[in-house]
Amino acid sequence: MRIGELAQRTAVSERSLRYYEKQGLLTSERTPGGHREYAESAVDRVIRIQELFAAGLCSAKIAQLLPCLRDTADGAAPETASPWLVEQLTTERERIDRMIGELIRSRNVLDEVIESAIG
Amino acid sequence: MRIGELAQRTAVSERSLRYYEKQGLLTSERTPGGHREYAESAVDRVIRIQELFAAGLCSAKIAQLLPCLRDTADGAAPETASPWLVEQLTTERERIDRMIGELIRSRNVLDEVIESAIG
DNA sequence: CTTGAATCTGACACTGATGTCAACTCTTAC
DNA sequence: GTAAGAGTTGACATCAGTGTCAGATTCAAG
Numbered sequence: 001m002r003i004g005e006l007a008q009r010t011a012v013s014e015r016s017l018r019y020y021e022k023q024g025l026l027t028s029e030r031t032p033g034g035h036r037e038y039a040e041s042a043v044d045r046v047i048r049i050q051e052l053f054a055a056g057l058c059s060a061k062i063a064q065l066l067p068c069l070r071d072t073a074d075g076a077a078p079e080t081a082s083p084w085l086v087e088q089l090t091t092e093r094e095r096i097d098r099m100i101g102e103l104i105r106s107r108n109v110l111d112e113v114i115e116s117a118i119g
Numbered sequence: 120m121r122i123g124e125l126a127q128r129t130a131v132s133e134r135s136l137r138y139y140e141k142q143g144l145l146t147s148e149r150t151p152g153g154h155r156e157y158a159e160s161a162v163d164r165v166i167r168i169q170e171l172f173a174a175g176l177c178s179a180k181i182a183q184l185l186p187c188l189r190d191t192a193d194g195a196a197p198e199t200a201s202p203w204l205v206e207q208l209t210t211e212r213e214r215i216d217r218m219i220g221e222l223i224r225s226r227n228v229l230d231e232v233i234e235s236a237i238g
Numbered sequence: 239c240t241t242g243a244a245t246c247t248g249a250c251a252c253t254g255a256t257g258t259c260a261a262c263t264c265t266t267a268c
Numbered sequence: 269g270t271a272a273g274a275g276t277t278g279a280c281a282t283c284a285g286t287g288t289c290a291g292a293t294t295c296a297a298g
Binding site for chain 2: 293
């Protein structure tokens with residue numbers, strides 16, 4: 001599929017898709033004229049990328065992480081994360097954990113205010 | 120206490136504390152010479168502000184929300200949120216909910232990679 | 239006093255993903 | 269072929285919180 005369709009199906013702007021490619025997160029074939037042509041699996045990959053962005057990972061970390069995922073669906077076996085990467089990801093995991101805790105606390109704060117206004 | 124101590128105790132930079140004040144999130148008395156003097160309750164407030172920032176609320180929303188909290192400890196009774204504010208906060212609540220879901224998904228992704236490398 | 243540490247204000251930079259615009263090229267249907 | 273729509277690259281802007289620096293002032297202790 002081309003970039004417009006991928007953008008629609010993932011709700012991610014064409015601008016961002018090109019950015020992902022430049023950051024090495026997303027690959028595409030090119031038509032003879034230079035237009036990007038995406039495999040079907042790109043949809044899942046873009047969604048995954050968005051999730052990881054939402055989790056606060058920067059594009060560099062995502063780029064390292066992606067080859068180790070098993071959802072590639074392009075026949076390539078997932079790489080095994082290097083010890084160094086595992087350490088990085090463990091740190092990220094802890095950060096995400098803390099973030100979840102903070103989000104829950106904040107949600108509770110909102111709930112309190114909402115409830116005291118409604119109840 | 121003065122700004123340096125508050126910064127240390129909250130692990131928030133002096134720069135950010137001044138920014139919070141300019142955004143109406145934090146108040147301080149001033150010494151005759153113009154230096155900020157904070158009440159003890161500022162510590163809790165700053166930590167709460169940081170949590171709300173971490174939850175993705177912008178300073179404007181936080182400024183509206185803070186008067187409705189009951190932890191002020193400065194004798195002021197908490198305000199009741201206006202219907203408009205309740206609507207805003209409900210939207211934020213939903214956003215936070217979605218974000219928590221994404222974070223959990225991302226954490227699972229990391230766990231998979233980590234486990235497959237370690238196990 | 240004086241001196242050094244702390245604080246003040248204001249301005250500018252950065253980060254990193256994304257928006258937006260311009261000028262050009264490709265694709266596709268007629 | 270041609271016109272309209274889609275895609276290309278590149279550059280600049282934005283957001284919001286934070287870092288950082290400069291130059292001036294204040295505080296606290298000797």
